[in-house]
Amino acid sequence: DQQVKQNSPSLSVQEGRISILNCDYTNSMFDYFLWYKKYPAEGPTFLISISSIKDKNEDGRFTVFLNKSAKHLSLHIVPSQPGDSAVYFCAAVGGSQGNLIFGKGTKLSVKP
Amino acid sequence: GAVVSQHPSRVICKSGTSVKIECRSLDFQATTMFWYRQFPKQSLMLMATSNEGSKATYEQGVEKDKFLINHASLTLSTLTVTSAHPEDSSFYICSAAPRGGRDNEQFFGPGTRLTVL
Numbered sequence: 307d308q309q310v311k312q313n314s315p316s317l318s319v320q321e322g323r324i325s326i327l328n329c330d331y332t333n334s335m336f337d338y339f340l341w342y343k344k345y346p347a348e349g350p351t352f353l354i355s356i357s358s359i360k361d362k363n364e365d366g367r368f369t370v371f372l373n374k375s376a377k378h379l380s381l382h383i384v385p386s387q388p389g390d391s392a393v394y395f396c397a398a399v400g401g402s403q404g405n406l407i408f409g410k411g412t413k414l415s416v417k418p
Numbered sequence: 419g420a421v422v423s424q425h426p427s428r429v430i431c432k433s434g435t436s437v438k439i440e441c442r443s444l445d446f447q448a449t450t451m452f453w454y455r456q457f458p459k460q461s462l463m464l465m466a467t468s469n470e471g472s473k474a475t476y477e478q479g480v481e482k483d484k485f486l487i488n489h490a491s492l493t494l495s496t497l498t499v500t501s502a503h504p505e506d507s508s509f510y511i512c513s514a515a516p517r518g519g520r521d522n523e524q525f526f527g528p529g530t531r532l533t534v535l
């Protein structure tokens with residue numbers, strides 16, 4: 307059973323608009339979440355993270371929101387740019403050694 | 419800083435042969451390294467966790483005799499796919515947690531594309 311879920315496999319957004327990528331998790335013990343961006347044939351690169359003691363973290367065009375009661379987090383990209391087109395993975399820190407549990411990813415396409 | 423390299427970046431091998439993939443932290447010491455596998459259109463799946471100087475901890479369903487992991491030093495972990503078969507074809511990614519790093523800090527390698535003919 308998936309502990310981290312990204313229910314939208316793909317998302318298409320117009321350049322300049324907001325992109326909202328969603329992620330749900332099932333384990334209320336998760337207390338740290340990360341978003342990664344992945345281009346084809348490359349490893350994931352870290353984007354932004356959030357601790358469960360916060361409900362929002364902002365870094366430039368990227369903002370992550372965490373709703374603990376709903377076990378839901380989202381990544382907002384404003385304004386979206388064509389270079390943002392990639393697969394975005396949501397991950398939670400789980401396991402005793404801090405390994406990451408990933409969602410299946412959402413492919414974002416930003417159209418000029 | 420915090421660069422993780424993987425070698426090779428791509429490898430093609432015949433069925434039944436063994437392939438070794440290296441994961442190196444170039445400018446930091448990694449107490450823990452993780453190995454992930456990505457299937458097409460699927461998420462990154464953790465295969466095993468390796469700590470320097472000790473045996474790797476494998477996730478359920480991952481054959482430890484098939485996927486040999488060695489974490490010989492604080493900057494190098496290797497994954498050897500033994501007797502590779504076409505179903506082992508995948509993108510293998512390592513990540514490294516730096517010694518003394520912030521909580522949950524982890525840096526990914528660029529990945530290795532394995533194709534088994």
